[in-house]
Structure formats: structure tokens, C-alpha cells
Amino acid sequence: MLLIAISGCQSAQAYLPTLVATAANPDSIGRARLEPEIPDNDWLPVTWTPAPETTPPTATRPRSVIPSPPTETPLPIPTNTPVTPSPTPSRTPSPTPPTPATSPQAKIRPISQYALREVIPLEAFPRPLGDNGWGIHWIPTVKQERDVVDRFINEVVRMHIKWVVFLNDGSNIGDNDYLVDRLVDAGIMPVMRLFRSNVSPYDGEMSAMVAHYRARGVYYYQLYNEPNVNEENTQGFANANQYALTWASAARDVIEGGGLPGLGALSPGGAFDHYTFLERTIQALRRNGDIWLLNRTWLSVHNYHGLRSLGDEDGFLLFRKYDEIIRNQLNRSIPMIGTEGGSYSINPLVEKDLIMFQYGYMRQAEPYFFAFSHWLLANGVAGSWDDRWEFQTLFRDGFVHPVVTDFFYANRR
Numbered sequence: 001m002l003l004i005a006i007s008g009c010q011s012a013q014a015y016l017p018t019l020v021a022t023a024a025n026p027d028s029i030g031r032a033r034l035e036p037e038i039p040d041n042d043w044l045p046v047t048w049t050p051a052p053e054t055t056p057p058t059a060t061r062p063r064s065v066i067p068s069p070p071t072e073t074p075l076p077i078p079t080n081t082p083v084t085p086s087p088t089p090s091r092t093p094s095p096t097p098p099t100p101a102t103s104p105q106a107k108i109r110p111i112s113q114y115a116l117r118e119v120i121p122l123e124a125f126p127r128p129l130g131d132n133g134w135g136i137h138w139i140p141t142v143k144q145e146r147d148v149v150d151r152f153i154n155e156v157v158r159m160h161i162k163w164v165v166f167l168n169d170g171s172n173i174g175d176n177d178y179l180v181d182r183l184v185d186a187g188i189m190p191v192m193r194l195f196r197s198n199v200s201p202y203d204g205e206m207s208a209m210v211a212h213y214r215a216r217g218v219y220y221y222q223l224y225n226e227p228n229v230n231e232e233n234t235q236g237f238a239n240a241n242q243y244a245l246t247w248a249s250a251a252r253d254v255i256e257g258g259g260l261p262g263l264g265a266l267s268p269g270g271a272f273d274h275y276t277f278l279e280r281t282i283q284a285l286r287r288n289g290d291i292w293l294l295n296r297t298w299l300s301v302h303n304y305h306g307l308r309s310l311g312d313e314d315g316f317l318l319f320r321k322y323d324e325i326i327r328n329q330l331n332r333s334i335p336m337i338g339t340e341g342g343s344y345s346i347n348p349l350v351e352k353d354l355i356m357f358q359y360g361y362m363r364q365a366e367p368y369f370f371a372f373s374h375w376l377l378a379n380g381v382a383g384s385w386d387d388r389w390e391f392q393t394l395f396r397d398g399f400v401h402p403v404v405t406d407f408f409y410a411n412r413r
Contacts, residue, residue, distance in 0.1 A: 138165060
């Protein structure tokens, strides 16, 4: 079985494997299916009536329940080209208990009941039952054997992890069905990164893939990875304008399938400054008439901390600067999910103290910062052939990181 190993944020990007890709056409990316451009009024109504969904999550901690995926056909996206709806999937998870009528969040609607040009409030985005903001980046391969899935699902449950970021091979359908079902059954929120070795259009039927996994309980889909790194771009250099076009095209497919597209994630060490890249990407989306996509978008964050001082806002806390940029551009915050992060040292006890700080922070995290995810849960013992990530893992052959036993198992929040 071919296993594709994926690079982390702190890696030498030149070693990334290359998947089969369709050559990008800069003149056509992201524009073929655009609706006619209209004034920048994100609250403008649309003509369709959204279908009912289960009761939306509440906003208070402990954070809300994963809503049951709907069984209706995903909502259509404005386009000049007729769209054939994906068939309604058959798998329907158990229903979510209703929110009491007296709840202060009773007016928060399910995400499918917000118009495409209506801003979805932070409180309406799905979160797992008993959410503590603890996430983990799973394994750096796009699929795993069932015994590997079973072993490490048991570990993340024991560690009280509530968010798991995993890799899917582009628009592939089926390789991660078992993993997603196990995560959802365990009350863990899956976050799917759609692996692509560079910023170019995804192959295959993206909306059909999203509809398939949306029915299984996957709401969040990270598109591309570290676009501000030169090696991640087909033209050989990072370009916020090109990224905005390519991302918007894929984001429309995700929304069409019923999912929530992720913007980013940006590398703090990329050749193109990540703060400036984020700002220019949002500006490009506005110029292109795509700013409405951010109404149901989240930002993927790679907040590696290294060995910095705890208060350094260019380390773990860099999401604060991201939020300042976003509020300056949109006059509001959008959700952020940490999909990579961590601190590494030759001394595991130094690492343990820093990781405990990072996860402990989630007790009082800003309302827009949903989760933090350490890179990486496991590598070689989980079937990955690339040993470059071994020193960054919590589980190795004959080794369990002390932060697992002393902090996560003990649920020291």
C-alpha cells in the first residue's frame, strides 16, 4: 500500500512529495463559475429557501454538541453554470438533543439556514460535545490501516482530545471513511485537510467528496497548505492574488457540498510574510467579488511556538495578530482552528512544560480561537515511512511523551 508522507510547517518544503496534478490555467482559475459581480453588500438576500437542519450548537463552555449532519441535498452555490446536486447520502448519525427554548442561544440557527451572503456568527459554527479546545494533528499519511486507526483513536479519547486534523488525498472518497466514523462516534470533531502538494486546482469532484463526508459528520475542510511558502506554488513563488483565485474556486465547491472551507494555513517562516499575505488575500477576495465566501469560512492556523517566551505574540499567540488583520478588513472575527503547532527541544521535559502552557491556554481562549493542535500524534509506529517527523511525535516505538502521561491522560485543564 502506498502511503504518502506529508511535511509539517517546520520542514524543508523541497522534500514534499508530488501528487498527480492538473496544470493550472491562471486565466480560468476560480472565475468560470462566479456569479455576476454585485456591490459589496454581504447581507444581500438570495432567492432560495434553506432546508431545515438539526438544532444548532450553543456558544457557552463546555462548548456545543456536534450537530447531526442533515440529510437534505447540499445548498446550491450561485453560478452561471447549472449544478447537478449530489445524491443524498444514506448514513445518518444519531440526532442531537434539542436546545431548551429558554436557552440564551435559542436564536442561533443551524448553519444551513444562513444565506450565502449572511454572516454566520461564531456561536453557530459546530463544535464537539464537551469541547475543551484540545486538538491534535493525526498522522502524516492520507490513509491508515484499521488497526492503526483503532489504536490511536483509543489514545486520543484517553487524552481527552476533542478535535483531530487528518489528511485526505485531495478529492478521494472512501479512504478515510472508517477514520471519520470512529472519530464522530467518539464525539471528536474531524477537520479534513485536503492534501495538495501545491496551490493548483484540485482534481475530481470536490463537491461530491464534501457531500459524502459532510453526511458522515465532517464540517471543516482545510484547502491547501502554507501558500506563502514558495515551494508550495506552481509558479515557484508565493502570490496572494493567485492564491485568492485558486482558493475561491475550491471554496465554492466545499460550500456547494455543505462544508465550511478553511483559509490558510500560513507558515510563520514562509518567504512571503504571513501577516501581509493574509491581508492581501482578503483584499484580493474582495476585488474579485469573492468576499462573501468568508461568511462561512474559518482560518487554519499554524501557531508553532518554538522555545519563545510565553507572551511572544509571534509564537503560539500569533492568532491575535491574525484576528486584528481580519477585523480591520471585515469588521468582525472569523473562526480559527489551529491545525499545526508545537514546541520541540532535545529535553522532553522542556517540551512538556511548553505544550502544557499551549493547551492550558485553551481554558480562557478567545471565542474565535476554537482549537489548538499539536503536530504530531504519531509517525513511524502508525505506518509512515518518512522519519523526518519522528522527533516531533508524541508516540514513537518504545516511547510515549511525558506530556501524554502527565498532562493529557490526567486531563489537567
